[in-house]
Amino acid sequence: MTSYERGVAVIGLGYIGLPTSAVLADHGLRVHGVDTDPRVVEALNRGTVHIVEPDLDEVVRRVVDAGRLTASADMVAADVYVVAVPTPFVDDHQPDLRHVEQAARAIAPLLRGDELVILESTCPPGSTARMSAWIAEERPDLRLPHEHPESPDVHIAHCPERVLPGHTLDELVSNDRVVGGLTPECGRRAASLYELFVEGEISLTDAASAEMAKLVENTFRDVNIAFANELAEVCDHLGLDVWQVIELANHHPRVQVLQPGPGVGGHCIAVDPWFIAAAAPEQARLIRQAREVNDARPQQVVDRVDGVAATGATVACLGLAFKPDVDDMRESPAVTVVQRLAESRPDLHLLAVEPYAEKLPAALAPYDNVVLDDLAEALDRSDVVLLLVHHAAFVDLDPALLEDKQVVDTRGIWRGSRTG
Numbered sequence: 001m002t003s004y005e006r007g008v009a010v011i012g013l014g015y016i017g018l019p020t021s022a023v024l025a026d027h028g029l030r031v032h033g034v035d036t037d038p039r040v041v042e043a044l045n046r047g048t049v050h051i052v053e054p055d056l057d058e059v060v061r062r063v064v065d066a067g068r069l070t071a072s073a074d075m076v077a078a079d080v081y082v083v084a085v086p087t088p089f090v091d092d093h094q095p096d097l098r099h100v101e102q103a104a105r106a107i108a109p110l111l112r113g114d115e116l117v118i119l120e121s122t123c124p125p126g127s128t129a130r131m132s133a134w135i136a137e138e139r140p141d142l143r144l145p146h147e148h149p150e151s152p153d154v155h156i157a158h159c160p161e162r163v164l165p166g167h168t169l170d171e172l173v174s175n176d177r178v179v180g181g182l183t184p185e186c187g188r189r190a191a192s193l194y195e196l197f198v199e200g201e202i203s204l205t206d207a208a209s210a211e212m213a214k215l216v217e218n219t220f221r222d223v224n225i226a227f228a229n230e231l232a233e234v235c236d237h238l239g240l241d242v243w244q245v246i247e248l249a250n251h252h253p254r255v256q257v258l259q260p261g262p263g264v265g266g267h268c269i270a271v272d273p274w275f276i277a278a279a280a281p282e283q284a285r286l287i288r289q290a291r292e293v294n295d296a297r298p299q300q301v302v303d304r305v306d307g308v309a310a311t312g313a314t315v316a317c318l319g320l321a322f323k324p325d326v327d328d329m330r331e332s333p334a335v336t337v338v339q340r341l342a343e344s345r346p347d348l349h350l351l352a353v354e355p356y357a358e359k360l361p362a363a364l365a366p367y368d369n370v371v372l373d374d375l376a377e378a379l380d381r382s383d384v385v386l387l388l389v390h391h392a393a394f395v396d397l398d399p400a401l402l403e404d405k406q407v408v409d410t411r412g413i414w415r416g417s418r419t420g
């Protein structure tokens with residue numbers, strides 16, 4: 001078995017890096033997390049976590065107490081570097097790889113030969129080779145695999161994460177993984193790290209195919225959600241209940257239409273298709289169109305509320321997270337809806353209910369007409385109930401509480417109570 005005496009450095013302690021660090025440490029490795037946010041580093045060194053993910057706090061406490069997981073803002077020397085930093089896009093939907101580049105350039109001075117560098121962040125095709133080139137720029141004394149595939153000093157691979165937030169710890173272990181090396185040996189070395197904890201199948205390929213496979217997974221989902229969202233518009237136009245239509249169609253053995261909603265959020269599905277569109281702008285026509293369909297949804301919800309809310313009305317906005325039963329409000333269509341309502345209807349009193357938040361997200365904080373409220377009070381005070389996220393607490397709501405209210409249910413959970 002490969003020895004990892006100097007341990008594993010995980011760069012980026014977010015929704016992927018932190019659980020990955022915890023699982024690696026729980027499988028006996030010495031892991032050091034590196035993050036630019038001092039609050040994240042301090043929390044981890046205290047054995048606490050800064051994100052909501054089932055059972056993560058327990059595992060982190062255990063491995064920190066055992067001395068196998070530590071953190072710092074500075075890069076440390078290690079045998080393996082796992083890069084799990086954000087890869088957003090800039091204004092015109094072009095991929096922004098600056099965090100990957102910073103990580104690569106920070107790792108480079110510590111390399112002494114024979115290390116393994118794994119890129120886990122979702123990236124456009126060619127990014128793993130670019131990471132290798134950034135390291136080569138910093139270390140002309142080393143042979144990097146993009147230029148010296150026959151005998152590199154350092155091994156580099158892409159191993160995209162594919163865990164579902166809310167199920168991260170289970171899926172880290174049980175999901176199949178794709179491992180793409182810049183050379184076959186790079187892939188084999190990366191696979192042997194994942195074999196320590198992955199129970200699913202590990203498929204070996206080249207780095208660019210692994211990069212593209214990851215983008216395809218999330219784009220497949222985005223295009224299918226766009227289909228459901230477009231059906232919602234079509235059914236609305238025809239006066240039909242889209243949820244009933246989808247339920248009926250899904251009885252066909254080869255049909256599985258997804259669910260419409262207020263848009264697609266999170267930092268993955270709403271982002272990754274743009275990486276394909278940027279890499280092949282002429283060819284990726286359907287992919288771009290699907291993004292546009294999904295991005296148009298929040299405004300359609302705003303228009304619907306605008307149509308039912310009288311001047312000065314109080315609107316209970318249920319849910320701000322990007323999907324049910326998580327605390328993550330990044331790229332959340334629910335936040336976009338509330339923000340646009342706050343701006344376009346300053347007469348409305350918007351009571352945001354988010355069981356997973358202690359304060360409003362930064363995007364909503366500046367608006368005087370938005371406050372964070374608890375569910376019972378918001379329902380009591382509201383004229384309009386706008387359901388944005390189907391958190392369990394909202395699904396189980398007593399329908400009697402919605403009587404005499406205008407209801408706009410963007411998730412179809414209170415069918416029969418809906419007016420919008």
Ligand code: SAJ
Nearest residue numbers: 161162163164217218221258259261264265266268322323
């Ligand atoms: N959504 C709908 N209708 C649906 C399903 C989802 O509107 O029928 C919306 C959700 O409300 C949410 C968004 O789509 O706003 C995305 O939610 P999700 O649960 O589909 O996916 P994510 O973003 O939490 O995680 C995805 C997963 N990818 C796939 O399922 C192909 C996960 O496995 C990836 O690891 C993750 O992206 C990632 O990090 O890339």
